[in-house]
Amino acid sequence: MKRFSVALVALMAILTSLTSVNAGEKTGFTWKDHPEKKVADLYYNGNPVLQYVYPYDDSSAEKIHDTYKVFHHVYGPGSKAIITKGPGGKFTHHRGLYVGWNKTFFDGKQLDFWHCKNGAHLRHAEMIEMAGGPDSGTMTSEIHWNDAKGKPVIEETRKVTVTPIKVSTSKDPAWQIDWQTTLKSKRGEIKLDGDRQHAGFQFRAAQAVAEANNATYVRPEGFPQQPAPFQVSDKKDPNGHINLGWFAMTYEIDGKRYNVEYFEDPSVPKPSRYSERPYGRFGAFFNTKFDESKPLEMKYRVIVSEGKTPSQAEIQKRYDQFVAYLKK
Incomplete structure (x- = not known):
């Protein structure tokens, strides 16, 4: 009987331990990497937040097309649904949260790391860090922008x-996504050029938004206040709609409204040209040069919420907090 009691106590201790582990996995931020699929998912309290998409397959033209860009999908807060676009659909090269320039000059050559034509591609090289805790989840990776020879x-x-973070217009926590990209040259002086439609750091909403073609926008005071996209041509008005600092896009998918606030580090090269489209792509770009001795650093904050669109004043307050954070 005594031996049975000892065994029972031991079994209960094991079960309690397993229960604690399972509960812990659903508390705070955790990463789940899937090396066979080349995707890594970030969870918050058991709900998906981000997906890092990093496969590269050059076995066929179709596989190359599907995997020539490293990007991040975003899940809707509370919905568990991906609200960004991957390969295919309207403008297949637009994918989630992504960065690239269609005119990259170096050593007398030019490559297109936006459309990824003629063999140019982004390839995951190394996962430097994946970490999660009660208050935040973070990852750092090394990505190579390769020529056709790899x-x-x-x-x-x-x-x-x-x-x-808490957003007044949403019952669920919003995702505050701090994005930092450092570009280091491997080929001498690099010149980044292009236009606001085909370069920079941008966000692309899911294909359903393109089919509805009804994304709307919020901008700071002193800029166009129309909800409809303010569309500018670089050829006709290259210095129109520049240096906003922030803007926000709002759209619906399956009856749920999502709001995406885009904040840019004020120290990026100027002018910073802003782009917005009704099908759900928006972001900003700039022209610049850098070399091995001085890498290019880019910092952004993207806030994704579900629910009623936040007011201009509320978004402005969050942008001001972002700028103050950068000065610390």
């Missing part, structure tokens, strides 16, 4: 950190 032109270090 040799790196640019080495990108991408750090993405997510923190849940």
